[in-house]
Amino acid sequence: MSGFRELIRESGVDNLNRLVxxxxxxxxxxxxxxxxxxxxxxxxxxxxxxxxxxxxxxAHRDLAGISSASVMLNRIKNAFNAGDLTVTPTSSMITLIAGSGVSGVTFNLYEAKAAERKAELQSVLFRLAEDVQTLDSKLKGVNQTIEKLKAQAGSGAAGHVGNPLMDLGPKKGVNPAKIKPRKTGMSVVNPTSKKRKAPSGVVFD
Known part of the structure; x- marks a missing residue:
């Protein structure tokens, strides 16, 4: 029996629910x-x-012509996840088809007794409430993370704008190491030669 329960859990069909x-x-x-x-x-x-x-x-797997129980359970899980479920009521039972086409698995479900009905409704009610509580807690955690990231991004941007220290470095495209001071008396056009004096004309004694 423990092997059967383990198979149900491993197949992921132990706590499924879907609105149809x-x-x-x-x-x-x-x-x-x-x-x-x-x-x-x-x-x-x-x-x-x-x-x-x-x-x-x-017995149901063999009757449906499915190769193994794990294959059948996997089809059921996929049908729940995709919402591929069909419910057809009749006067004495409900027919449920999980999946479609040749991969669909058909079940005939019968009306539960009063005690069984009470137990099933109570079980699924509390389970759905717990799921909502868990999802709400996860959503709050995600929202808190988003707000922290927004605050960090905002403080980082605010710290850069208008901060004169951020502009003190050398400008792009200019390499201070390559700029050499011009010696006194050297030509501006040709820094390697001395600047010629302008002619002053003939000087008479």
Whole structure:
């Protein structure tokens, strides 16, 4: 039995839930794991369910012509994640199809007894409440991280704008090491030669 429970957990089908609409009626489709694996559909008042142990699951897998239990459970998980679930009510049961086409898995769920209905609704109610609480906590943590990053970015930008110390370095494109002081008396046009004196004319004694 522990191997069966481990298979359910590893396949990720132990705590699934999905809202499905059929015309004007909404259904909550969910799974639950105790000593057995339960697949349930509820309209919020009534509950339809099946509950399997390992032998019953293997019998359904064989009847559906699926190669292994893990393949069947993987199809169920993918159908939940994609919202690819079809609920069709009849007078005595509900037919649930997980997936579509040749990969779809069909289940016939029957109305739960009063005690079973109460237990299933109570279980999924508290589980959904816990999920909301967890998601709310994660959302607050993400928002706090975003606000911290915004504050850090804002303080970094504010520290740069208008700070004269940021402009004290040499300008780009100018290399101070290459600028040599001009010696006194040297030509501006040709720094390697001395500057010629302007002619002053003939000097008479």
């Amino acid at each position: 609409e059929n015309e004007d009626t909404k259904y909550l489709v969910f799974t639950r794991l105790t000593s057995q694996w339960a697949l349930c559909v509820s309209d919020g008042i009534e509950v339809w369910r099946i509950e399997w142990d390992e032998e019953e699951m293997e």
